[in-house]
Amino acid sequence: MHGGQRTGGTGRAPRADAVRNRERILLAAAQVFAAQGASVPVDLVAERAGVGVGTLYRHFPTKEALFAAIVGGHLRWLADAAQTAQGDSDPGRALFEFIGLLATEAAGRHDLLDALEQAGVDVECAVAAQVVGLAAGISGLLERATAQGAVRADVGPEDVLGLVIGTCHGIRRMGGDEARARRLVAIVCEGLRTGPG
Amino acid sequence: MHGGQRTGGTGRAPRADAVRNRERILLAAAQVFAAQGASVPVDLVAERAGVGVGTLYRHFPTKEALFAAIVGGHLRWLADAAQTAQGDSDPGRALFEFIGLLATEAAGRHDLLDALEQAGVDVECAVAAQVVGLAAGISGLLERATAQGAVRADVGPEDVLGLVIGTCHGIRRMGGDEARARRLVAIVCEGLRTGPG
DNA sequence: CTATATTCGGAGCGGTAGTTCCTGTTCCAG
DNA sequence: CTGGAACAGGAACTACCGCTCCGAATATAG
Numbered sequence: 001m002h003g004g005q006r007t008g009g010t011g012r013a014p015r016a017d018a019v020r021n022r023e024r025i026l027l028a029a030a031q032v033f034a035a036q037g038a039s040v041p042v043d044l045v046a047e048r049a050g051v052g053v054g055t056l057y058r059h060f061p062t063k064e065a066l067f068a069a070i071v072g073g074h075l076r077w078l079a080d081a082a083q084t085a086q087g088d089s090d091p092g093r094a095l096f097e098f099i100g101l102l103a104t105e106a107a108g109r110h111d112l113l114d115a116l117e118q119a120g121v122d123v124e125c126a127v128a129a130q131v132v133g134l135a136a137g138i139s140g141l142l143e144r145a146t147a148q149g150a151v152r153a154d155v156g157p158e159d160v161l162g163l164v165i166g167t168c169h170g171i172r173r174m175g176g177d178e179a180r181a182r183r184l185v186a187i188v189c190e191g192l193r194t195g196p197g
Numbered sequence: 198m199h200g201g202q203r204t205g206g207t208g209r210a211p212r213a214d215a216v217r218n219r220e221r222i223l224l225a226a227a228q229v230f231a232a233q234g235a236s237v238p239v240d241l242v243a244e245r246a247g248v249g250v251g252t253l254y255r256h257f258p259t260k261e262a263l264f265a266a267i268v269g270g271h272l273r274w275l276a277d278a279a280q281t282a283q284g285d286s287d288p289g290r291a292l293f294e295f296i297g298l299l300a301t302e303a304a305g306r307h308d309l310l311d312a313l314e315q316a317g318v319d320v321e322c323a324v325a326a327q328v329v330g331l332a333a334g335i336s337g338l339l340e341r342a343t344a345q346g347a348v349r350a351d352v353g354p355e356d357v358l359g360l361v362i363g364t365c366h367g368i369r370r371m372g373g374d375e376a377r378a379r380r381l382v383a384i385v386c387e388g389l390r391t392g393p394g
Numbered sequence: 395c396t397a398t399a400t401t402c403g404g405a406g407c408g409g410t411a412g413t414t415c416c417t418g419t420t421c422c423a424g
Numbered sequence: 425c426t427g428g429a430a431c432a433g434g435a436a437c438t439a440c441c442g443c444t445c446c447g448a449a450t451a452t453a454g
Contacts, residue, residue, distance in 0.1 A: 015421060015430060041411060052433035057413065140267040154380060162370045163381060166363025173317040173359045183351060186359060191388025212400060212451060238441060240404095249403035254443065 003095045024032075024049040024057045029070050037110035038118070039065050040129050067124035071115040078102060084135025092150025095141045098191045101187050102164050107171040116165050135161060144155045199292060211230060219256045221246040226267050233314070234307035237266050265323035268312040272327045289347025291380025292338045293386040299361050300382050304368035313362050348389045360385050 027047035033041050042063050046053045058064040065107040082103065088094035106113040119131040139157040146153060168187050225246035239260050243250045257263040265364040278298065285291035303310045316328040336354040343350060364385050366382050 012430090017421070018431065021432080025293055028305075042413085043411080046433095053412090053416080054416095054434065055432055058431075063412065071301060117370070122270065149359035152384070155384070159367075159377060159380060159384070162377075163364075163369030163384065165370060166365070166367035166381075167364070169314075169361075170359030170363035170365050172355075173314070173362060174355055180356060182361075184363075187349070187352070187356075187360065187388035190390075191386070191390070193387075209400090210452095214451070216403065217404085239443080240441080243403095250443080251403055251445080252401075255401070260442065 018059075021041075021049070021051055021055055021077070021122065024053060025056055025059055029066055029105065033067060033070050033111035034109045046159050057116070063090070065084040066128055067111070067115070068130065071127055072130050074105070074109070074112050074133055075115065075127075078105065079137045081131035082134065082141055086140045087146060088109075091144035091148045092168065092193075095145040095151065098138070098141055098193075099160070099189060099192075100182075100185050103167050106164070106168040107176065109183055111164065113168050113172070116161070116168075120161075120165070129137055149194060152194055155192060160192070163192075215256075218246070218248055218252055222248060222253055222256060222263070223266065226263055230264060230267050231306045234355055235311040239263075261323055264308070264312070265327065268308050268324055269327050271302070271306070271309055271328035272312065272324075272331055275302065276330035276334045278339055279331065283334070283337045283341060288341035289390075290336070290344045292342040292348065293389075295335075295338055296357070296361055296386060296389075297379075299384045300364050300368065301378065303361065303365040304373065306370075310362065310365050310369070313358070317358075317362070346391060349391055352389060357389070360389075 024047070029045045032048055034047050036044075042056060043053055045066070046056045049154040056066070061071065078101075082098055083100050085094045092120070106116060114133060115127040116126055122128060135157060138160055142151065142155070142157055144161055146149045146155075169185050170184050171177075174180055222242065226242050229242050229245055236304070239253065240250055242263070245252070256353075257266065264283040275298075279295055282291040282295050284367045284373070303313060312324040313328060315322060319325060332354060336356055339348065339354055339357055342348045343352075364381050367381050368374075371377055
Protein backbone atom coordinates (compact mmCIF):
# COMPACT_ATOMS: atom_id res chain seq x y z
CA MET A 1 0.00 0.00 0.00
CA HIS A 2 2.45 2.63 -1.09
CA GLY A 3 2.56 3.15 -4.83
CA GLY A 4 -1.03 3.50 -5.92
CA GLN A 5 -3.29 0.83 -7.40
CA ARG A 6 -2.58 -0.95 -10.67
CA THR A 7 -5.49 -1.27 -13.05
CA GLY A 8 -5.12 -4.83 -14.27
CA GLY A 9 -4.08 -6.52 -11.10
CA THR A 10 -1.39 -8.92 -12.37
CA GLY A 11 2.11 -7.51 -12.51
CA ARG A 12 2.14 -5.64 -15.82
CA ALA A 13 3.86 -2.27 -15.90
CA PRO A 14 1.39 0.66 -16.16
CA ARG A 15 1.26 2.63 -19.36
CA ALA A 16 3.09 5.96 -19.59
CA ASP A 17 0.04 8.11 -20.35
CA ALA A 18 -1.80 6.50 -17.46
CA VAL A 19 0.71 7.63 -14.88
CA ARG A 20 0.88 11.05 -16.50
CA ASN A 21 -2.88 11.44 -16.22
CA ARG A 22 -2.84 10.13 -12.66
CA GLU A 23 -0.47 12.88 -11.62
CA ARG A 24 -2.44 15.50 -13.51
CA ILE A 25 -5.55 14.42 -11.63
CA LEU A 26 -3.77 14.55 -8.30
CA LEU A 27 -2.43 18.03 -9.01
CA ALA A 28 -5.77 19.38 -10.16
CA ALA A 29 -7.58 17.80 -7.22
CA ALA A 30 -5.10 19.30 -4.77
CA GLN A 31 -5.66 22.78 -6.17
CA VAL A 32 -9.43 22.54 -6.49
CA PHE A 33 -10.07 20.83 -3.16
CA ALA A 34 -7.85 23.33 -1.37
CA ALA A 35 -9.66 26.26 -2.94
CA GLN A 36 -13.26 25.02 -2.85
CA GLY A 37 -13.40 22.20 -0.34
CA ALA A 38 -14.61 18.64 -0.63
CA SER A 39 -17.98 19.63 -2.07
CA VAL A 40 -16.55 20.59 -5.44
CA PRO A 41 -18.01 18.53 -8.32
CA VAL A 42 -15.89 15.73 -9.72
CA ASP A 43 -16.40 17.02 -13.24
CA LEU A 44 -14.61 20.22 -12.30
CA VAL A 45 -11.58 18.31 -11.09
CA ALA A 46 -11.54 16.29 -14.29
CA GLU A 47 -11.90 19.39 -16.45
CA ARG A 48 -9.07 21.14 -14.61
CA ALA A 49 -6.91 18.06 -15.13
CA GLY A 50 -7.72 18.04 -18.85
CA VAL A 51 -9.22 14.57 -18.50
CA GLY A 52 -12.60 12.90 -18.73
CA VAL A 53 -14.45 11.74 -15.63
CA GLY A 54 -14.11 8.15 -16.76
CA THR A 55 -10.35 8.47 -16.60
CA LEU A 56 -10.58 9.92 -13.13
CA TYR A 57 -12.73 7.02 -11.94
CA ARG A 58 -10.29 4.45 -13.36
CA HIS A 59 -7.55 5.81 -11.12
CA PHE A 60 -9.66 6.42 -8.02
CA PRO A 61 -12.64 4.17 -7.20
CA THR A 62 -14.67 6.98 -5.68
CA LYS A 63 -14.59 10.69 -5.02
CA GLU A 64 -13.93 10.07 -1.37
CA ALA A 65 -10.84 8.01 -2.21
CA LEU A 66 -9.45 10.85 -4.30
CA PHE A 67 -10.15 13.31 -1.51
CA ALA A 68 -8.49 11.04 1.04
CA ALA A 69 -5.44 10.74 -1.21
CA ILE A 70 -5.16 14.52 -1.33
CA VAL A 71 -5.63 15.34 2.35
CA GLY A 72 -3.64 12.30 3.44
CA GLY A 73 -0.41 14.05 2.55
CA HIS A 74 -1.27 17.18 4.50
CA LEU A 75 -2.42 15.20 7.49
CA ARG A 76 0.74 13.15 7.60
CA TRP A 77 2.82 16.29 7.31
CA LEU A 78 0.97 17.89 10.20
CA ALA A 79 1.25 14.73 12.29
CA ASP A 80 5.00 14.71 11.69
CA ALA A 81 5.19 18.37 12.70
CA ALA A 82 3.36 17.54 15.93
CA GLN A 83 5.74 14.65 16.53
CA THR A 84 8.87 16.78 16.14
CA ALA A 85 7.33 19.56 18.22
CA GLN A 86 7.22 17.14 21.12
CA GLY A 87 10.99 17.47 21.32
CA ASP A 88 10.70 21.17 22.13
CA SER A 89 12.17 22.22 25.46
CA ASP A 90 9.10 24.34 26.26
CA PRO A 91 6.01 22.07 26.01
CA GLY A 92 3.56 24.91 26.49
CA ARG A 93 5.03 26.98 23.71
CA ALA A 94 5.22 23.91 21.50
CA LEU A 95 1.51 23.21 21.93
CA PHE A 96 0.42 26.77 21.31
CA GLU A 97 2.65 27.14 18.28
CA PHE A 98 1.29 23.95 16.83
CA ILE A 99 -2.27 25.09 17.42
CA GLY A 100 -1.41 28.25 15.52
CA LEU A 101 0.08 26.25 12.68
CA LEU A 102 -2.88 23.92 12.47
CA ALA A 103 -5.38 26.77 12.56
CA THR A 104 -3.55 28.69 9.86
CA GLU A 105 -3.32 25.66 7.61
CA ALA A 106 -6.92 24.57 8.10
CA ALA A 107 -8.31 28.07 7.73
CA GLY A 108 -6.51 28.56 4.43
CA ARG A 109 -7.15 25.14 2.93
CA HIS A 110 -10.78 24.17 2.69
CA ASP A 111 -9.98 20.52 2.15
CA LEU A 112 -8.13 20.16 5.43
CA LEU A 113 -10.94 21.68 7.48
CA ASP A 114 -13.51 19.57 5.65
CA ALA A 115 -11.46 16.47 6.40
CA LEU A 116 -11.17 17.25 10.10
CA GLU A 117 -14.88 17.91 10.34
CA GLN A 118 -15.85 14.81 8.37
CA ALA A 119 -13.62 12.71 10.59
CA GLY A 120 -15.56 13.93 13.59
CA VAL A 121 -18.90 12.93 12.11
CA ASP A 122 -18.17 9.75 10.13
CA VAL A 123 -15.75 7.72 12.18
CA GLU A 124 -15.92 5.03 9.50
CA CYS A 125 -14.83 7.17 6.58
CA ALA A 126 -11.44 7.06 4.91
CA VAL A 127 -10.17 10.39 6.20
CA ALA A 128 -10.99 9.48 9.79
CA ALA A 129 -8.19 6.92 9.73
CA GLN A 130 -5.77 9.57 8.49
CA VAL A 131 -6.67 11.93 11.33
CA VAL A 132 -5.74 9.54 14.14
CA GLY A 133 -2.05 10.24 13.59
CA LEU A 134 -2.64 13.95 13.98
CA ALA A 135 -4.81 13.35 17.02
CA ALA A 136 -2.05 11.27 18.55
CA GLY A 137 0.42 14.08 17.97
CA ILE A 138 -1.87 16.58 19.65
CA SER A 139 -2.34 14.16 22.50
CA GLY A 140 1.40 13.95 23.06
CA LEU A 141 1.84 17.71 22.94
CA LEU A 142 -1.02 18.23 25.33
CA GLU A 143 0.24 15.63 27.79
CA ARG A 144 3.61 17.31 28.09
CA ALA A 145 2.07 20.76 28.34
CA THR A 146 -0.30 19.57 31.05
CA ALA A 147 2.56 17.93 32.97
CA GLN A 148 4.42 21.22 32.83
CA GLY A 149 1.33 23.01 34.11
CA ALA A 150 1.12 25.23 31.05
CA VAL A 151 -2.53 24.43 30.31
CA ARG A 152 -5.70 23.82 32.31
CA ALA A 153 -5.72 20.34 33.79
CA ASP A 154 -9.25 19.52 32.64
CA VAL A 155 -8.79 19.77 28.87
CA GLY A 156 -8.43 16.68 26.71
CA PRO A 157 -7.15 16.15 23.17
CA GLU A 158 -10.69 16.17 21.82
CA ASP A 159 -11.24 19.59 23.34
CA VAL A 160 -8.15 20.95 21.63
CA LEU A 161 -9.18 19.53 18.25
CA GLY A 162 -12.69 20.85 18.67
CA LEU A 163 -11.44 24.30 19.58
CA VAL A 164 -9.07 24.40 16.63
CA ILE A 165 -11.78 23.32 14.21
CA GLY A 166 -14.12 25.87 15.69
CA THR A 167 -11.54 28.60 15.47
CA CYS A 168 -10.98 27.78 11.80
CA HIS A 169 -14.68 28.20 11.16
CA GLY A 170 -14.58 31.54 12.90
CA ILE A 171 -11.58 32.58 10.84
CA ARG A 172 -13.09 31.45 7.56
CA ARG A 173 -16.30 33.29 8.46
CA MET A 174 -14.57 36.59 8.14
CA GLY A 175 -12.82 36.13 4.85
CA GLY A 176 -9.39 35.04 5.97
CA ASP A 177 -8.43 38.31 7.65
CA GLU A 178 -4.89 37.62 8.79
CA ALA A 179 -4.90 39.88 11.86
CA ARG A 180 -8.23 38.54 13.09
CA ALA A 181 -7.08 34.98 12.59
CA ARG A 182 -4.09 35.57 14.82
CA ARG A 183 -6.31 37.27 17.39
CA LEU A 184 -8.75 34.37 17.56
CA VAL A 185 -5.92 31.87 17.93
CA ALA A 186 -4.38 34.01 20.65
CA ILE A 187 -7.70 34.16 22.51
CA VAL A 188 -8.14 30.41 22.41
CA CYS A 189 -4.56 29.75 23.51
CA GLU A 190 -4.93 32.25 26.32
CA GLY A 191 -8.06 30.44 27.43
CA LEU A 192 -6.27 27.12 27.42
CA ARG A 193 -3.61 28.47 29.77
CA THR A 194 -4.00 27.94 33.43
CA GLY A 195 -5.81 30.82 35.10
CA PRO A 196 -4.18 34.11 36.10
CA GLY A 197 -0.80 33.99 37.71
CA MET B 198 -45.73 42.33 8.26
CA HIS B 199 -46.85 40.70 11.46
CA GLY B 200 -49.48 38.03 11.04
CA GLY B 201 -48.35 35.82 8.17
CA GLN B 202 -49.31 36.19 4.53
CA ARG B 203 -52.79 35.71 3.13
CA THR B 204 -53.03 33.61 0.03
CA GLY B 205 -55.53 35.51 -2.04
CA GLY B 206 -54.55 39.04 -1.21
CA THR B 207 -57.98 40.71 -1.09
CA GLY B 208 -59.56 40.77 2.37
CA ARG B 209 -61.32 37.41 2.56
CA ALA B 210 -61.04 35.45 5.82
CA PRO B 211 -58.69 32.45 5.53
CA ARG B 212 -60.19 29.00 5.67
CA ALA B 213 -60.00 27.08 8.93
CA ASP B 214 -58.13 24.04 7.59
CA ALA B 215 -55.60 26.36 5.99
CA VAL B 216 -54.57 27.94 9.26
CA ARG B 217 -54.52 24.52 10.92
CA ASN B 218 -52.17 23.21 8.27
CA ARG B 219 -50.02 26.30 8.50
CA GLU B 220 -49.45 25.70 12.17
CA ARG B 221 -48.80 22.01 11.61
CA ILE B 222 -46.14 22.93 9.08
CA LEU B 223 -44.53 25.43 11.43
CA LEU B 224 -44.44 22.89 14.24
CA ALA B 225 -43.01 20.13 12.08
CA ALA B 226 -40.45 22.47 10.54
CA ALA B 227 -39.34 23.66 13.97
CA GLN B 228 -38.73 20.09 15.13
CA VAL B 229 -37.06 18.85 11.96
CA PHE B 230 -34.89 21.90 11.38
CA ALA B 231 -33.75 21.87 15.00
CA ALA B 232 -32.83 18.20 14.81
CA GLN B 233 -31.31 17.98 11.34
CA GLY B 234 -30.43 21.50 10.29
CA ALA B 235 -31.37 23.54 7.26
CA SER B 236 -30.27 20.87 4.80
CA VAL B 237 -33.23 18.60 5.56
CA PRO B 238 -35.40 17.92 2.47
CA VAL B 239 -38.66 19.82 2.22
CA ASP B 240 -40.54 16.57 1.62
CA LEU B 241 -39.55 15.38 5.06
CA VAL B 242 -41.02 18.47 6.70
CA ALA B 243 -44.25 18.02 4.76
CA GLU B 244 -44.45 14.34 5.66
CA ARG B 245 -43.91 15.09 9.32
CA ALA B 246 -46.65 17.72 9.17
CA GLY B 247 -49.02 15.22 7.50
CA VAL B 248 -49.29 17.48 4.49
CA GLY B 249 -48.29 17.49 0.84
CA VAL B 250 -45.45 19.60 -0.43
CA GLY B 251 -47.89 21.63 -2.48
CA THR B 252 -49.61 22.72 0.69
CA LEU B 253 -46.34 23.68 2.23
CA TYR B 254 -45.44 25.81 -0.78
CA ARG B 255 -48.78 27.60 -0.69
CA HIS B 256 -48.04 28.87 2.80
CA PHE B 257 -44.34 29.61 2.31
CA PRO B 258 -43.04 30.76 -1.06
CA THR B 259 -39.72 29.01 -0.68
CA LYS B 260 -37.81 26.72 1.63
CA GLU B 261 -35.62 29.58 2.75
CA ALA B 262 -38.71 31.58 3.77
CA LEU B 263 -39.92 28.70 5.92
CA PHE B 264 -36.51 28.36 7.47
CA ALA B 265 -36.33 32.09 8.15
CA ALA B 266 -39.76 31.95 9.77
CA ILE B 267 -38.55 29.22 12.10
CA VAL B 268 -35.23 30.70 13.15
CA GLY B 269 -36.63 34.22 13.22
CA GLY B 270 -38.36 33.52 16.50
CA HIS B 271 -35.26 32.12 18.13
CA LEU B 272 -33.11 34.96 16.87
CA ARG B 273 -35.50 37.61 18.15
CA TRP B 274 -35.66 35.85 21.50
CA LEU B 275 -31.88 35.81 21.74
CA ALA B 276 -31.62 39.43 20.65
CA ASP B 277 -34.08 40.38 23.39
CA ALA B 278 -32.07 38.41 25.91
CA ALA B 279 -28.95 40.30 24.86
CA GLN B 280 -30.82 43.57 25.16
CA THR B 281 -32.01 42.90 28.69
CA ALA B 282 -28.58 41.57 29.68
CA GLN B 283 -27.20 45.01 28.93
CA GLY B 284 -28.93 46.21 32.07
CA ASP B 285 -26.82 43.90 34.21
CA SER B 286 -24.71 45.64 36.83
CA ASP B 287 -21.68 43.53 35.89
CA PRO B 288 -21.05 43.94 32.15
CA GLY B 289 -18.33 41.31 32.03
CA ARG B 290 -20.46 38.66 33.67
CA ALA B 291 -23.38 39.63 31.43
CA LEU B 292 -21.32 39.13 28.29
CA PHE B 293 -19.91 35.79 29.38
CA GLU B 294 -23.28 34.49 30.50
CA PHE B 295 -24.80 35.49 27.21
CA ILE B 296 -22.02 33.77 25.30
CA GLY B 297 -22.75 30.64 27.30
CA LEU B 298 -26.46 30.91 26.55
CA LEU B 299 -25.87 31.47 22.86
CA ALA B 300 -23.42 28.60 22.61
CA THR B 301 -25.74 26.21 24.41
CA GLU B 302 -28.69 27.15 22.22
CA ALA B 303 -26.78 27.01 18.95
CA ALA B 304 -25.00 23.77 19.80
CA GLY B 305 -28.28 22.03 20.58
CA ARG B 306 -30.32 23.40 17.70
CA HIS B 307 -28.87 22.75 14.27
CA ASP B 308 -31.09 25.36 12.65
CA LEU B 309 -29.75 28.21 14.74
CA LEU B 310 -26.12 27.39 14.00
CA ASP B 311 -26.91 26.97 10.30
CA ALA B 312 -28.60 30.36 10.31
CA LEU B 313 -25.67 32.09 11.97
CA GLU B 314 -23.26 30.51 9.55
CA GLN B 315 -25.38 31.26 6.50
CA ALA B 316 -25.68 34.88 7.57
CA GLY B 317 -21.91 35.14 7.57
CA VAL B 318 -21.63 33.85 4.01
CA ASP B 319 -24.74 35.22 2.25
CA VAL B 320 -25.25 38.74 3.47
CA GLU B 321 -28.21 39.02 1.10
CA CYS B 322 -30.22 36.10 2.41
CA ALA B 323 -33.31 36.32 4.56
CA VAL B 324 -31.76 35.09 7.78
CA ALA B 325 -28.94 37.62 7.53
CA ALA B 326 -31.44 40.37 8.25
CA GLN B 327 -32.65 38.51 11.31
CA VAL B 328 -29.13 38.19 12.69
CA VAL B 329 -28.38 41.91 12.74
CA GLY B 330 -30.48 42.37 15.86
CA LEU B 331 -28.51 39.68 17.64
CA ALA B 332 -25.25 41.17 16.40
CA ALA B 333 -26.33 44.55 17.72
CA GLY B 334 -27.05 43.01 21.12
CA ILE B 335 -23.64 41.40 21.23
CA SER B 336 -22.09 44.68 20.19
CA GLY B 337 -23.74 46.46 23.08
CA LEU B 338 -22.71 43.81 25.59
CA LEU B 339 -19.17 43.86 24.31
CA GLU B 340 -18.92 47.64 24.41
CA ARG B 341 -19.89 47.77 28.07
CA ALA B 342 -17.62 44.90 28.96
CA THR B 343 -14.73 46.55 27.15
CA ALA B 344 -15.39 49.87 28.87
CA GLN B 345 -15.30 48.05 32.20
CA GLY B 346 -12.02 46.44 31.21
CA ALA B 347 -13.43 42.94 31.53
CA VAL B 348 -12.30 41.81 28.09
CA ARG B 349 -9.31 42.33 25.83
CA ALA B 350 -9.45 45.72 24.17
CA ASP B 351 -8.69 44.38 20.69
CA VAL B 352 -11.71 42.13 20.18
CA GLY B 353 -14.68 43.21 18.09
CA PRO B 354 -18.26 41.94 17.83
CA GLU B 355 -17.38 39.90 14.78
CA ASP B 356 -14.67 38.13 16.74
CA VAL B 357 -17.15 37.20 19.46
CA LEU B 358 -19.68 35.88 16.97
CA GLY B 359 -16.99 33.95 15.14
CA LEU B 360 -15.73 32.42 18.36
CA VAL B 361 -19.22 31.43 19.45
CA ILE B 362 -20.00 29.82 16.11
CA GLY B 363 -16.69 28.04 16.19
CA THR B 364 -17.25 26.83 19.71
CA CYS B 365 -20.63 25.44 18.69
CA HIS B 366 -18.97 23.47 15.93
CA GLY B 367 -16.51 22.11 18.41
CA ILE B 368 -19.33 21.19 20.78
CA ARG B 369 -21.41 19.53 18.10
CA ARG B 370 -18.33 17.63 16.99
CA MET B 371 -18.37 15.62 20.17
CA GLY B 372 -21.99 14.67 20.31
CA GLY B 373 -23.37 17.31 22.62
CA ASP B 374 -21.46 16.27 25.71
CA GLU B 375 -22.76 18.69 28.34
CA ALA B 376 -19.61 18.85 30.46
CA ARG B 377 -17.35 19.37 27.48
CA ALA B 378 -19.60 22.07 26.12
CA ARG B 379 -19.31 24.03 29.34
CA ARG B 380 -15.55 23.53 29.34
CA LEU B 381 -15.11 24.87 25.82
CA VAL B 382 -17.25 27.89 26.59
CA ALA B 383 -15.25 28.50 29.76
CA ILE B 384 -11.99 28.31 27.83
CA VAL B 385 -13.16 30.80 25.24
CA CYS B 386 -14.49 33.21 27.88
CA GLU B 387 -11.24 32.93 29.80
CA GLY B 388 -9.37 33.77 26.62
CA LEU B 389 -11.53 36.82 26.05
CA ARG B 390 -10.69 38.17 29.49
CA THR B 391 -7.89 40.63 29.84
CA GLY B 392 -4.59 38.91 30.52
CA PRO B 393 -3.44 37.72 33.96
CA GLY B 394 -4.13 39.95 36.89
C1' DC C 395 -78.28 21.60 -0.15
C1' DT C 396 -75.88 23.71 -3.78
C1' DA C 397 -72.46 26.43 -5.88
C1' DT C 398 -67.93 27.96 -6.05
C1' DA C 399 -63.81 29.76 -4.55
C1' DT C 400 -60.18 27.93 -1.96
C1' DT C 401 -57.16 24.55 -0.58
C1' DC C 402 -55.05 19.87 -0.81
C1' DG C 403 -51.88 16.40 -2.52
C1' DG C 404 -48.37 14.25 -4.85
C1' DA C 405 -46.83 13.11 -9.56
C1' DG C 406 -43.71 15.32 -12.29
C1' DC C 407 -40.23 18.92 -14.03
C1' DG C 408 -35.66 20.83 -14.22
C1' DG C 409 -31.24 20.87 -12.36
C1' DT C 410 -27.19 18.92 -10.00
C1' DA C 411 -23.90 15.42 -8.74
C1' DG C 412 -21.76 10.78 -8.37
C1' DT C 413 -20.91 6.78 -10.94
C1' DT C 414 -21.02 3.50 -14.88
C1' DC C 415 -20.68 1.92 -19.63
C1' DC C 416 -19.32 1.55 -24.11
C1' DT C 417 -17.01 3.14 -28.30
C1' DG C 418 -13.05 4.92 -30.30
C1' DT C 419 -8.15 5.72 -29.49
C1' DT C 420 -3.40 5.02 -28.04
C1' DC C 421 0.57 2.77 -26.44
C1' DC C 422 3.67 -1.11 -26.53
C1' DA C 423 5.35 -6.05 -27.27
C1' DG C 424 6.59 -9.04 -30.74
C1' DC D 425 4.35 -2.67 -38.78
C1' DT D 426 0.69 -4.71 -36.58
C1' DG D 427 -2.43 -6.94 -33.28
C1' DG D 428 -4.54 -6.44 -29.17
C1' DA D 429 -4.87 -5.03 -24.51
C1' DA D 430 -5.01 -1.03 -21.73
C1' DC D 431 -6.77 3.43 -21.76
C1' DA D 432 -9.54 7.90 -22.69
C1' DG D 433 -13.67 10.35 -22.97
C1' DG D 434 -18.15 11.77 -22.27
C1' DA D 435 -22.98 10.45 -22.92
C1' DA D 436 -26.16 8.28 -20.12
C1' DC D 437 -27.99 6.25 -15.76
C1' DT D 438 -29.35 6.77 -10.99
C1' DA D 439 -30.46 9.32 -7.03
C1' DC D 440 -31.78 13.49 -4.78
C1' DC D 441 -33.94 17.95 -4.11
C1' DG D 442 -36.38 22.28 -4.65
C1' DC D 443 -40.38 23.63 -6.75
C1' DT D 444 -44.74 23.67 -9.92
C1' DC D 445 -49.05 22.20 -11.74
C1' DC D 446 -53.57 20.64 -12.02
C1' DG D 447 -57.35 17.38 -10.99
C1' DA D 448 -59.65 16.06 -6.63
C1' DA D 449 -61.44 17.27 -2.21
C1' DT D 450 -63.67 20.52 0.86
C1' DA D 451 -65.01 24.37 3.59
C1' DT D 452 -68.06 28.22 3.61
C1' DA D 453 -71.65 31.66 1.79
C1' DG D 454 -76.25 32.01 0.36
